[in-house]
Amino acid sequence: MSETNIEGNSRATSPAGREPDHFRRVMIIWIVLSIIGIVIWALLAPVILPKGASDLDGTDDFTITVLTDLAIPVAMFVFVFLAYSLFFFRTKDRPTEDPVPLKPRPGLQIGWLGITSVLCLFLFIWGMVAYYQETAAASASNTLVVQVTAQQWQWTFNYPQYGATSQGAQVIELPVNRPVQFLVTSKDVLHGFAIRALGVRIDANPGEMTNTPVVTPTQIGNYTVNCVELCGLFHSDMWEAVNVVSDSSFNSWIVSQGGHP
Amino acid sequence: MTEKVVTETTTEARRPSLIQNLFPSVLSGIVLGVVGAAIAGVLVNRITTAINPDGVPNDDAVVAAVYTAWVLFFLVGIGAFNDVLKWGFARRDPTPAEELQLAGKGQGLWRYFRWTTDHKVVGMQYLATTLFLFFVGSMGAFMIRLEQSRPGAIFFTPSTYNTIVGMHGIIMIVAAVIMVAGPFGNFVVPIMIGARDMAFPRLNALSYWLLFLDIPIIITTLALGGFQTGWTGYAPLSVQGLTPGMEAYCFFIIIFAISTTVAALNIISTVLVMRTRGMTWGRLPILVWGVLLSVFLSLTAFPTFMMSQTMVVMDRVFQTSFFAASYGGNNWLYEHLFWFFGHPEVYVILLPSLAIAAEVTAVFSRKGIFGRRMLVGSLITISILSVIVWGHHLYFSGSNNALDAPFMLDTELISIPTGFFFLAMIGTFWRGKIWVTVPILFVVGTLVNFVVGGITGIYLADLPTDEILHGGMFVTAHFHFTLVGTAVFGFFAGFYYWFPKMVGKRLDPTLGQLHFWLFEVGFLGTFMSLFYAGLIGEPRWSANIAPPFATPNTIASLFAILIAVSVFVTVYNVIITLRSGEPAVANEWGGKTLEWSVPTPVPLENFEELPVVTSTPYDYGSPEPYPSDVEGTTLEGPLLPQPQPES
C-alpha cells in the first residue's frame, strides 16, 4: 500500500544521519499491542458477557465478541500513532521553526477510504445475516405464545394457548428448548420489554401489538425481564423473574395458574 | 476588562447615564417579563376557571400562557422590538453613531447586560451562559451518580430523580448545541473570515437573549412538579396529566428552536456573503466549515423537534390526541418526529468540536491539516448522511421493520467519513513539531474518547447487538463518550485556545492540565464502568439500581468525583484569571488564522483595514507568518505582530 511511500519520504527528507524509522516502529508496536489486546479480550469475554440462555442471545454475544476483536486493532491504530507522535515529535517549548510538511498522499487517503469501506461492508453484511437468521426463524408448530401487557408499573403475562394468566407474583415460566414468541402491548405509555439473557427486546406500544422474533431458551435457570423505556415514576422497579424450567415443571406451573396443559 | 475605545473623535460618543444603561437592559427585560407573565397567568387562570364546567383552572394552559407572556414581555423590556419598529416606521436609517451605540461603544461592562449587537459581546455572553449551563448540568450529573452509587432509592424520590435526569439531559444537550457555535461561532468566525461583524447584528443579539430568557423556563419546572420523561420527552408519558412541569420542557425546546434557527440564519448568511476578498471556499478555515455545516444541519433538524413539542403542548392544553392511542394517535409519530431531529442534532453538536480539533492540531503541530480537502468532504458527507439514519433509534420500537436494513446501512456508512477524520488528525500529528499545551491535551482526549465512542456506536448500529444493548447503560455510555468525551473535550480545547484572544488573559496552564487529567481519568473510569453495566444488562434511567449492577455503578460514582473536582478546578482557574491573570499577547499560540492577526483585546471594528487573503491559514513551513496581504505590501506593521518569545 502507500504506507511505503511515507516511509520512503521520511528517509529521503531526513537530515544527514540516521533518523529512526518512525513508521516501522509504530507499525510494530501496533501489531504487538493489537495481538495482546485480542488475547486479553479472548480471556475476558467469557467472564464479562453474561451466559447466553438462548439461541438468539448466543448469536448476539458472539457478534459482540467479533466486533470487539475487530475494534481492538482499529482503536490501537489510533492510540499508538497518537501516543508515538506525542512522545517522539514533541518540542520542549514553543517551536521556533516549522517542520517539513508531509507530501499530499492521495493514494494513502484513497486506500484508507477503501479499507474502511470494506470493514464497513463486512460489518453490515454480518449484521444483516445474523439478524436475518434470528428473525426469519419460522414458527414451529409447537411455538409457545406469551402475551405481555405492560402498564405503569408492572407486567402481566398471559398464556392464551393454555388459558393461563400468571397471577399473583408475575413471572414468566418457559419450558427449555421450546420456541417461544412474545406478543407485547401496553395499557398506558411506552414501555420496553427486554429479557437480556434470552436476547429479546421490543417496545410495548399502547394501541399496537408488537412481537419479538421466535427465540428458543437453551439453558435452565432464573433470569429477569426489565423495562428498558422510561415510563414514569417506578420505571426501574418494573422487573420480574423469567424462569426457564423443564417441560414437566412448566406443565405443573401452568395448571397452578389456572390453565389446562 | 474594559475595551479601549479606539477613536473618540469621529463619532459623538457621550458616556451614557445609569438610567440609559438600565433602560433597556436585562433588568428591565426581567422586570417587564415577570410582570407580563404574572398578568397573563392570572388572566388565563380566571378565564379557564370560568369556561371549565368543573370550575377548576386549566393548569397547563396557565403555565403555557405564563411562558408565552414571559418571552414576549422580556423581549419588549430589553428593547428587542425597538429596532423592528424603527425598521418599519422610522423616518431615516440609523446613523453610524446609533449603530455603534447599539454595538456597545462606550458602555464598558454594561454592554454585556444589554441588547448589544457587537458579535464579540454576543460571543462572550454565549461563553458565560455555556459555562453556567455546564455547571448546572454537571451538578445534576453528580446527583445522578450519587443516587446510583448504591442499590435502592437513597436520596431522591422517584419523581425528583426522573426530573433530575431529565434536566441534566436537556440542559447539557442545549449547552452542547451552543457551546461552539455560540461563543466561538460568534466571536471568532467573523474575524476568521475577515469581516467586521455578522451579517445580522440585531438577530445575533436576539438569538442570545432568546437563549437567556429560556433558562428560567426550564428552571421553573422544579416549582411545577418536574417532568418524568427524561430528555427525550417521549409521548404519551409527556402527555399524562400529573404536573404542569412538562410544559417547562416543551417551551424550553420551542424557544430554543427559535433561537437556534435565528442563529443559524445569521451564521450561514455571514459565511456566504461576508467573507473578505481572497477568502474563497477553498481557503476557509476548517472551524468555519464545521460551524457552517453544523448550523445548516440544525436548521433542517429543529423544525420537527419544535412541531413535536407543539403537538405535546396541544395534547396537554387542548386535549388533542396526536399521541393518545385510544383516540387515533400514536407514539410512533412522536418517535419519528423526535429522532428525525435527534440524530442530526448529535452531529450538530459533534461537527464543530471535530473542526476545533483539526484547527488546534494544525497550530500546535505547526503543520497543515493532512488531507484537508477530503476532511472537508468528510464533514459534508457526515452532515448529509446524518439526516437519513434516524431509524436506528427505532429498531425495536415495533414500527417499520422493513426499513431497519437501510437505516443500518446508512448508519454504518457514517463510519467511513468519520474514519477519514482520524486519518487527517493522525497525519497532522505525524512528524509535526508538537507543542504540548492544554488545548492540544484536550484534542488528544477528544480523539481517544472518539475512538471509543465511535466504535461503540457500531455495536449499537448493528441490529443483533442493539437487540441486547438498546435501552441499557451501554447506550448511555456510548453517547457520553461521543457528546462529552468528544464534543465537550473539543469545546474545552477551543476554550483554552481562544480564551487569551477573547478575554485578553492567560489561563493558568498548570490548573488547565489538572483539569484535563482529572476530567479524562474520571471520565474514562465512570463511563467504562457503565459500558460494562450495560453489557450485563442494566437498563437506563434507573432510579433504583438492581443489586447485580451495584459494583460497576459504585465504581462509576467514585470516578465521577474526579470529574466534579475538575469542574471546580476550572471554575477556580477562570475566577483567578479574570481577577489577576497575566495579559495575553495578540498571537498567543502562533496561529495563522485571521483572528490572531488582530490585537488583543479586539477592537470594535476588528480590522483597521480588511485583509486580502492570499492562501489558506495552514501553509506552515512557508516564510509568511500570515496568509494575508495588505494592499500588496509585505507583512509588517502593527497589524501583524510576529510571535514573540515569552516576556
Place this chain on the structure above:
Amino acid sequence: MSTSLEHVHELEPHIRVGRARAAVIMFILSDALSVLAILAAGGYLNSLNTESQFKVAGDHPPAFLPGLLVAIALVLSGLSYYWWERRARENEGTGQAAFFIVALVFVFLALVGQIWVNMSLGYTTTPFHAYESVLMLITWFTWVHFLLLTIIGLLLLGRVLRGRLAGHGYIAEVTGYWWYYTVLSSLLLWLFSLVI
C-alpha cells in the same frame, strides 16, 4: 471598503442584497420543514389508524366555502404583491404602492377569514380524535402565518409610506419570497385538509 470605526456598519449594496436573500431563503427552508412535518404527521396517523380511531363518524373537514374564500384572498394577495414588487424593482422606487396596500388588505382578510374558520370548526367532544387534532393544528398554523405576514406587511408599508424603499428594491424582492411562500404553503395545507 471602510477603514475607520465610523463605517463599521456600512455594508456594500451587494452584500446587503446577498444577506437578505440568504436569510429569507433559509427561513423559508426551516418553515417548509415544519409544514412537511405537519403533512407527514397527518398522513402517518391516517395510515396507522391506531385502534381505528383516527377519524370517527361525525368528523368533517372545515367548511368548504369559507376556506375557498380564504384561498382566493390569498391568491389575489400574492398576485397583487407580485404586480407591485415588479414595478418597485424596475424603478428602484416604491412602485405603485396601491397594489401593495391591496395585497396587504387581502392578507388581513385572509387572516380574519381563517380565524373564523378556526372558530367554526365545530369539534366539540374532548379529547379530540387524531383527525380533528391534525386539522386544528393546520388551522392554527395557517392563521399564525397570516398574522406574521400581516405584521411584516405593516412594517414594509411603513417603509413604503416613509419613502425608505427607494434604492432598496431588494427588500420588496425578498419579502416577496416569504409572501409567495406563505401563499403556496397555506394553499397546500388547505388542500391537504380537504383530502385527509
